[in-house]
Structure formats: C-alpha cells, structure tokens
Amino acid sequence: MKSMKSGSNLEKVIASGNPAVTAELGPPMSASPDEVVEKANILKGCCDAANITDCQTAVVRISSIAAAKIALDQGLEPVMQMTCRDRNRIAIQADLLGAAALGIKNCLCIAGDHQSFSAAGRLKGHAGAKNVYDVDSIQLAGILKKMRDEGLQEGGDPLHESPEFFIGSAWTPGGDPMDFRPYRLKKKVDAGSDFIQTQGIYDIEMFKRQMAKAVELGVPERTAILGGIIVPRSAMMLKYMDKSVAGVSVPKELIERMLKAKDAAGDDKKKMRELQEEEGKKIAVELIKQVLDIPGVKGVHIQAIEWESAMEGIVKDAGLYPRPQL
Amino acid sequence: MIVGSQKPFDEIWEMVKDFKKVLVFGCNTCVAICHSGGAKEAEELASKIRMKASQEGAGMQVDDLAVQRHCEPEYFEPEMEKVRGYDLVLSTACGVGVNFLSERIGETPVYPGLNTTFFGAVTEPGVFVEMCAGCGDCVLHMTGGICPIARCSKTLMNGPCGGTDEGKCEVSSEIDCAWFLIVERMKKLGTMEKLLEIKPPRNWAPGTHGGPRRMVAEHIKDMEEGEAQ
Structure with a gap:
C-alpha cells in the first residue's frame, strides 16, 4: 500500500478499495458531552468515520473540534468539519494545529451555512452576527494541503510539525448553475481535496450525468467521491427537501412511495411514523446501491439526521457491514 | 452612488x-x-x-x-x-x-x-442594489464585471456555494446569487476558462481590514503645491 497522507481509518479504507462509509454526528446545544458520547457509540462500527458538524445550520453547538475529540475518545473516527463562516485564516490554522495535536486526522472544508440561516428559521440563531469568510472552502483546502505537504502556514511561516490531515470537501452536483458544478468539483480536487462528500442524492439520473462529466474531467482518479445519502423519514421531509433545500431534487416516485406508506397506516399516527420510517430505510438502501454502481463513486456519506439508530440496519441491508478493520 | x-x-x-x-x-x-x-x-x-x-x-x-x-x-x-x-x-x-x-x-x-x-445603482425606479464594496482590490476583470465581494453573501472567490437555488442566494430569494450571474455572464463572454483557475486567499488589507484608508493623488497634490509656490 502506498504511503498514507494522514493514516486515518477513512483514508485506509479508501486505499484498500472497499467502498467507504461515512456518517454524520451533529453536536448538541449543550455543555454536556453525553449526547456526543451516546451518538458516537451508536455510529461506531457502522461507518469508517463520522462527520462532526461545525455549528450546523448556523446555530451555536459544541464546537466541532471538541466534539471530534469526544467522539475519538469513544473509538469513533471523526471527520472534523471546518467552516469558513466563523474563523479567519489565523483562527482556522490555529484550530487545525490544535485538532491535529488532539489526534484528529480528517477535516472537511466547507463555506458553512450563512449566519442568517438559524436552523431554517426554526431557532433564533444569531442572524445579526458578523461573518468572516476570510477564505472560501477551496482556499481552505489549499491551506490544509500547504500545511501538510509543505509544512507552511498560509502566510509562509514554517511549522515545526505539519498537521497530517486527510482533506475533504463537499460537492453539490445538483446545485445551480449545474453545468459549472463538475468544474467546481475539479477545482476542489486541484486545491488538494483527497475525498469529496456530496449533498444528498435522490435524483440518481442527475447524479449519473454529473459524475460522467466528472469522469471526463479526470476527477475520480484523483479523489474519492462519496455519494451523499440523506435517509428520508417521512413524505413531509422529502417534500421539504425537494422544495426548500438548495441543490436537492426528489423524484416524484419517491415522494409517492412514502405517501403510500403513510396512507397504509390509516389514522394510526404511530403506525404512520413507523411505516414511513421503514420505507425511508428501504429507499436509503436502494439509493446506496444505485450510487455505488455509478462509475467513479468510491463510497457513501450517509446522514441519518437525528436518527443515528437507523444507521446499523441500513448499512447491513446495503451489504456494507461489518466495516473493514484495517 | x-x-x-x-x-x-x-x-x-x-x-x-x-x-x-x-x-x-x-x-x-x-x-x-x-x-x-x-x-x-x-x-x-x-x-x-x-x-x-x-x-x-x-x-x-x-x-x-x-x-x-x-x-x-x-x-x-x-x-x-x-x-x-x-x-x-x-x-x-x-x-x-x-x-x-x-x-x-x-x-x-x-x-x-x-x-x-x-454603494449601489438604481436597477428600477426606487430600487437600489449594492454593486461594489470598496474592497480596494478590484477583481471585476476576472468575474465578468459582477462583484463576488459586494454581491456574494459569503464573499466567495472560487464559484457558487451549495446554497444557490434557481439563481437566488440562500440568504434570501430577493438576492441574486452573484456566482450564478458570474457563471452565466462568463459563458456569454466565452471566458469560462478564467473561472477554472483557483483564486488564492485574498489580501483584505486594501479593504477596511487594513485600518482606515487614505489615498493621495500625487499629481494633484504636486500641482496644488506648485501653484502655491
């Protein structure tokens, strides 16, 4: 096996040729580590690494670096997310050194939801906050690469020890303007992204077309693309994502399948939920298989949002269990 | 204005x-x-x-x-x-x-x-839209004349984030996504290849991040001083 960039478990699984599985763990609005510990123990074993989100939806939560360390201590490998929203390049690099010193080996570079997002208006958030966006996500990937491969800070000063991160970026293949998205993916890889996690895919045909373009650009041989799967939990959730989540479109058939599952429960609310959740897990498994069949795809990034308990069954049913021990 | x-x-x-x-x-x-x-x-x-x-x-x-x-x-x-x-x-x-x-x-x-x-322009009677942020380091020649500093909510330099929806910004459907406009404009101009280069981190110092700014038009200053003598 060629020498590792970071030696992270995720990197090893990708290098081994097995389809990689990442999951997502959203830290809570709490000073207690308990929820992170609990979620980490549910996800451990179901994935090769789990993303620890960085104040997702622009709401204050346990910082991604601290939550990543808590997860790591539980035996779950973290992918620490780092947004450009809240830190300038000085703070970002300081946090990267700190994260590396704590044993964190994967980092996902993202712009981050704008501070006005406030959990899509469900929470107060901090819409009046001043944002930073000193660098963008592509520049951030470049900073990580420069620190790792050249031992230099962005400004040029040397580091005594380089942080050895496996560098990740996000990709929204279905985002506007769609014909530019494969090129933006290429830029992310040119900047230094070792792996890519995509926005949730429901429209497999669209993803196939975008992947074919990515293949044309020679991207998949230079990075590991993990297709995003957001496990649907209800017809309402699918409709919401189709209508309101940028870059996500949900084919009618999937929404209809969920509605059918819901209707089969009659007036029984509990059953309505159970049947939709069962159908949602089935849909997730099908999507995983379809995504993994697309040329150039090296794994899946499965998000069972606030529903970590669903992960194990899904991974098993998709034939991705147990995870390789490398 | x-x-x-x-x-x-x-x-x-x-x-x-x-x-x-x-x-x-x-x-x-x-x-x-x-x-x-x-x-x-x-x-x-x-x-x-x-x-x-x-x-x-x-x-x-x-x-x-x-x-x-x-x-x-x-x-x-x-x-x-x-x-x-x-x-x-x-x-x-x-x-x-x-x-x-x-x-x-x-x-x-x-x-x-x-x-x-x-700093903005009148896009229709009674409607004023921000078009320049006075950042001190103009990049409009690389972005089809549409400013990613003033008009992208995240001042991104390398293309649209994942929040673009039907050409609008994730912050509000009233805001055009600057990068959507830039890509469309560059396509029309036949200069898309310029967008494929990675723009490195910016030097924000010529903007407000370098402290309050001052500009001296030397030729005017010299001329005035010459006349005074």
Whole structure:
C-alpha cells in the first residue's frame, strides 16, 4: 500500500478499495458531552468515520473540534468539519494545529451555512452576527494541503510539525448553475481535496450525468467521491427537501412511495411514523446501491439526521457491514 | 452612488428632542438621488420634527439647509457660519458627510439622520442594489464585471456555494446569487476558462481590514503645491 497522507481509518479504507462509509454526528446545544458520547457509540462500527458538524445550520453547538475529540475518545473516527463562516485564516490554522495535536486526522472544508440561516428559521440563531469568510472552502483546502505537504502556514511561516490531515470537501452536483458544478468539483480536487462528500442524492439520473462529466474531467482518479445519502423519514421531509433545500431534487416516485406508506397506516399516527420510517430505510438502501454502481463513486456519506439508530440496519441491508478493520 | 436610508423617525426624535435649535442639513449629491437626504428630504424631515415638537410641547426651532456636497469643504465652507449657529446639526448626508462636518464645525454636535448603507445603482425606479464594496482590490476583470465581494453573501472567490437555488442566494430569494450571474455572464463572454483557475486567499488589507484608508493623488497634490509656490 502506498504511503498514507494522514493514516486515518477513512483514508485506509479508501486505499484498500472497499467502498467507504461515512456518517454524520451533529453536536448538541449543550455543555454536556453525553449526547456526543451516546451518538458516537451508536455510529461506531457502522461507518469508517463520522462527520462532526461545525455549528450546523448556523446555530451555536459544541464546537466541532471538541466534539471530534469526544467522539475519538469513544473509538469513533471523526471527520472534523471546518467552516469558513466563523474563523479567519489565523483562527482556522490555529484550530487545525490544535485538532491535529488532539489526534484528529480528517477535516472537511466547507463555506458553512450563512449566519442568517438559524436552523431554517426554526431557532433564533444569531442572524445579526458578523461573518468572516476570510477564505472560501477551496482556499481552505489549499491551506490544509500547504500545511501538510509543505509544512507552511498560509502566510509562509514554517511549522515545526505539519498537521497530517486527510482533506475533504463537499460537492453539490445538483446545485445551480449545474453545468459549472463538475468544474467546481475539479477545482476542489486541484486545491488538494483527497475525498469529496456530496449533498444528498435522490435524483440518481442527475447524479449519473454529473459524475460522467466528472469522469471526463479526470476527477475520480484523483479523489474519492462519496455519494451523499440523506435517509428520508417521512413524505413531509422529502417534500421539504425537494422544495426548500438548495441543490436537492426528489423524484416524484419517491415522494409517492412514502405517501403510500403513510396512507397504509390509516389514522394510526404511530403506525404512520413507523411505516414511513421503514420505507425511508428501504429507499436509503436502494439509493446506496444505485450510487455505488455509478462509475467513479468510491463510497457513501450517509446522514441519518437525528436518527443515528437507523444507521446499523441500513448499512447491513446495503451489504456494507461489518466495516473493514484495517 | 452612496446609498442611504433615513433612520426611523422615532430614533431621530430620541436624538433631537433635548435640543432647542436644530438644523437639518441635507446633501444634494448621492443621497438626494436615492431620495433620502437631499434638500427636499431635509425640508420634509425638519417639518416632521417641528410637528412632533409642537405635539410634545417642546419649544424647538428647526430649520433646514442643503449644499451640493458634504464631502468637499468648498461646498459647505461658505455656509459654515450659519451652520455653527445651531445647538445640533442633524445631517442627512452619508456617514462621510457627518464625519467630515464633525471635524470642522467646532463645538456643535453633528448627528446622523441616515443609515448609510452601500454603494449601489438604481436597477428600477426606487430600487437600489449594492454593486461594489470598496474592497480596494478590484477583481471585476476576472468575474465578468459582477462583484463576488459586494454581491456574494459569503464573499466567495472560487464559484457558487451549495446554497444557490434557481439563481437566488440562500440568504434570501430577493438576492441574486452573484456566482450564478458570474457563471452565466462568463459563458456569454466565452471566458469560462478564467473561472477554472483557483483564486488564492485574498489580501483584505486594501479593504477596511487594513485600518482606515487614505489615498493621495500625487499629481494633484504636486500641482496644488506648485501653484502655491
């Protein structure tokens, strides 16, 4: 096996040729580590690494670096997310050194939801906050690469020890303007992204077309693309994502399948939920298989949002269990 | 132009209510064009304050005046004696005007009647849109003439984030996604390849992040000094 960039478990699984599985763990609005510990123990074993989100939806939560360390201590490998929203390049690099010193080996570079997002208006958030966006996500990937491969800070000063991160970026293949998205993916890889996690895919045909373009650009041989799967939990959730989540479109058939599952429960609310959740897990498994069949795809990034308990069954049913021990 | 909008009247009243002799001082350049601080608006605001003062039983003299520009002394110097005769100048110029007058007026306080908002253009009658952020390091030749600093909510330099939806920004469906516009424009110009280069982290120092800015037009300075000799 060629020498590792970071030696992270995720990197090893990708290098081994097995389809990689990442999951997502959203830290809570709490000073207690308990929820992170609990979620980490549910996800451990179901994935090769789990993303620890960085104040997702622009709401204050346990910082991604601290939550990543808590997860790591539980035996779950973290992918620490780092947004450009809240830190300038000085703070970002300081946090990267700190994260590396704590044993964190994967980092996902993202712009981050704008501070006005406030959990899509469900929470107060901090819409009046001043944002930073000193660098963008592509520049951030470049900073990580420069620190790792050249031992230099962005400004040029040397580091005594380089942080050895496996560098990740996000990709929204279905985002506007769609014909530019494969090129933006290429830029992310040119900047230094070792792996890519995509926005949730429901429209497999669209993803196939975008992947074919990515293949044309020679991207998949230079990075590991993990297709995003957001496990649907209800017809309402699918409709919401189709209508309101940028870059996500949900084919009618999937929404209809969920509605059918819901209707089969009659007036029984509990059953309505159970049947939709069962159908949602089935849909997730099908999507995983379809995504993994697309040329150039090296794994899946499965998000069972606030529903970590669903992960194990899904991974098993998709034939991705147990995870390789490398 | 510099775009500003009048502060809410309640806020203005809180500022002025304890003064006896107030001048509402308008500026007839940018803020007149955006209908918020020119001679007409200064006159209307003075009248509104007089009415409120009368309702509240506050004995207050409120006058109005406007000059062509608040950012060059030659326009307001001739009126300075008049302006100094008040307890308060409520300026409806942009923030530049308020600062500049404050430094020259002596003991009289100068308060802002406007919130100065941005550098913008009139996209349709009554609609003003931000188009430049005065960042000090223009990149418009690389982005099809559409500014990612002023017009992208995240000041991104390398293309659209995942929040673009049908050409609109994730912050609001009222905001065009700058990067959507840039990509479409570059396609039309046949210069898409420029967008494939990675733009490195910016030097923000020429913007407000390098401290307050100053520009010296050497040729003008030299010419003036030459004439003085």
